[in-house]
Amino acid sequence: QLQLQQSGPGLVKPSETLSLTCTVSGGSISSNGLYWGWIRQPPGKGLEWIGSMYYSGSTYYNPSLKSRVTISLDSSKNQFSLKVRSVTAADTAVYYCARHIFDSSNLFDYWGEGMLVTVSS
Amino acid sequence: DIQMTQSPSSLSASVGDRVTITCRTSQNIKNYLNWYQQKPGKAPKLLISAASSLQSGVPSRFSGSGYGTDFTLTISSLQPEDFATYYCQQSYFTTSFTFGPGTQVDMK
Numbered sequence: 240q241l242q243l244q245q246s247g248p249g250l251v252k253p254s255e256t257l258s259l260t261c262t263v264s265g266g267s268i269s270s271n272g273l274y275w276g277w278i279r280q281p282p283g284k285g286l287e288w289i290g291s292m293y294y295s296g297s298t299y300y301n302p303s304l305k306s307r308v309t310i311s312l313d314s315s316k317n318q319f320s321l322k323v324r325s326v327t328a329a330d331t332a333v334y335y336c337a338r339h340i341f342d343s344s345n346l347f348d349y350w351g352e353g354m355l356v357t358v359s360s
Numbered sequence: 361d362i363q364m365t366q367s368p369s370s371l372s373a374s375v376g377d378r379v380t381i382t383c384r385t386s387q388n389i390k391n392y393l394n395w396y397q398q399k400p401g402k403a404p405k406l407l408i409s410a411a412s413s414l415q416s417g418v419p420s421r422f423s424g425s426g427y428g429t430d431f432t433l434t435i436s437s438l439q440p441e442d443f444a445t446y447y448c449q450q451s452y453f454t455t456s457f458t459f460g461p462g463t464q465v466d467m468k
Contacts, residue, residue: 286396286404286447286459301456335403344410345451346394350403 241265243336243351251330251358257323261336261351268317269294274339275319276347277310279332282355287332291339292319326358362387362453366446366460372468379435381463383448386429392452393431395424398462399444407446408433435465443467 247259261275268275276291290300292310300308304323312319323330333355337347363386373379383393391411396404406415408424411431421436435442448460 285461286449288457288459291457299454303456337403343392343451344394345392345454345457346406346409346449347396347404348406348415350405353403 241338241349243338243349245334245336245351245354247354247356249354249356251326251356252360253327253358254325257321257326257330257334257356257358259321259334259336259354259356261319261321263317263319263338267314268312268319269314272340272342274299274341275310275312276337276339277321278335278337278347279330280335280353281329281332289321289323289334291341293341328358330356331358332356361456362389362450362458364448364450364458364460366448366463368463369461370464370466372466373438374468375438375440377438379438379442379465381433381446381465383426383431383433383460384429385431385450387453388428389450389452391427392450393424393426394449394451395422395433396447396449396459397442397444398447404447409451438465 242264244262251257274291277289292298307324309322333353336351338349393411395408398404412424445462445464
């Protein structure tokens, strides 16, 4: 059974960089056809896709966040990571990592448990 | 950018009720539409892909339909564990995988 475990600080200061890691167990992040993505949800609001990455290095980012976001992948650790630069209070959200089946379905079928990241001084 | 709406934004229903949620998109996405269920404090769970394909393990009381710009999620007989928020997600435009604003289903 695939599992995604998230880690990282729950509090980030304004203007700093938010960094989260997702460790995958029960499967390889280097499997063909699988992307690995991040989605966030501000408190009480809906879901926003942040971006997704393939182990080969191919990445897709939400255009509204692209200038501040980097997703990277470490195959040796079976992990992928998210960095959001220059954060503000608007970046306060529950952040989810997820497996992204990047084909005609483009769905997110396995999710991490979510991590609340608060941006505050 | 594609715009997505869901209606209603919330509804109250009783166990055994038939519930229908609508998702509309501003552009034609054929059948590239997925549905998720989210319970408070939990990650979303994939229910339906490609507008009507039920995921493994999802009860058959859930069904999806639609094509183009209009889609529906139907729960044929609402069960206690179905009280949750439901989101649609378009998968046609790969520049951004947009989610709908959600429909909260709570107990009448």
